[in-house]
Amino acid sequence: MKRSGRTLKQRLYDLKHLPSRIRRARHFRGHGVHSPFVYSVVRQVFMRSIFIAEKTPLYDALRGVDVVEKRAVQLQNLATHCGVEQWSIDDIKDGDGLVVVSLATTYDHLEQYASKARESGAILCIMSPYYNAQRWEVCRKIVEQHHSTVVDNRAYLLLFNNHLPRQHYRL
Numbered sequence: 001m002k003r004s005g006r007t008l009k010q011r012l013y014d015l016k017h018l019p020s021r022i023r024r025a026r027h028f029r030g031h032g033v034h035s036p037f038v039y040s041v042v043r044q045v046f047m048r049s050i051f052i053a054e055k056t057p058l059y060d061a062l063r064g065v066d067v068v069e070k071r072a073v074q075l076q077n078l079a080t081h082c083g084v085e086q087w088s089i090d091d092i093k094d095g096d097g098l099v100v101v102s103l104a105t106t107y108d109h110l111e112q113y114a115s116k117a118r119e120s121g122a123i124l125c126i127m128s129p130y131y132n133a134q135r136w137e138v139c140r141k142i143v144e145q146h147h148s149t150v151v152d153n154r155a156y157l158l159l160f161n162n163h164l165p166r167q168h169y170r171l
Helices: 008-025 036-046 057-064 069-081 107-120 133-145
Strands: 087-089 098-101 123-127 149-152 156-159 167-170
Touching: 036 069, 036 149, 057 069, 057 087, 057 098, 069 098, 069 123, 069 156, 098 107, 107 123, 107 133, 133 156
Parallel strands: 087 098, 098 123, 149 167
Antiparallel strands: 123 156, 149 156
16 A cells, blocks of 8 residues: 555655755755855845735746746745846847747757857746756857856756856855
8 A cells, every 4th residue: 555645666766866956955955155156146036935026026927937936936935036137048148138938939049049148148937947958958069168157947047248257156
């Protein structure tokens, strides 16, 4: 009889992810993050479940393209925290401070978005980088070529195009 509704084989299968979880545990709640900028992002964005600002246009647009509520709140808070006033979803225009790339974007377009964001200095947010092996492979190449700070919190990949040195944080 199964108590948890899962067989022993299914429960043991989850142990395969244990090394990754242990490695990421050191970044829990910002501990082990040595960058003041990334530490403030962790504390002010990832650890908040309510909005920082009163106006939430990015949140409304993200919910319209089926982004989970928690992630939409985090991205709205990121835009507020970084002082971003112009943003876009699955499109990049001059003057955008934040570009969110959803699952609807094809793999070859991801690299184009990354290069355009690098040129314009925008923050690039790639939703669901671990969706499948092909998407992760493209995201991994983008991270390797990126010249500044990268924050990976498993739900989305943030590529900051600022003056900070090359760093990669997995939260």
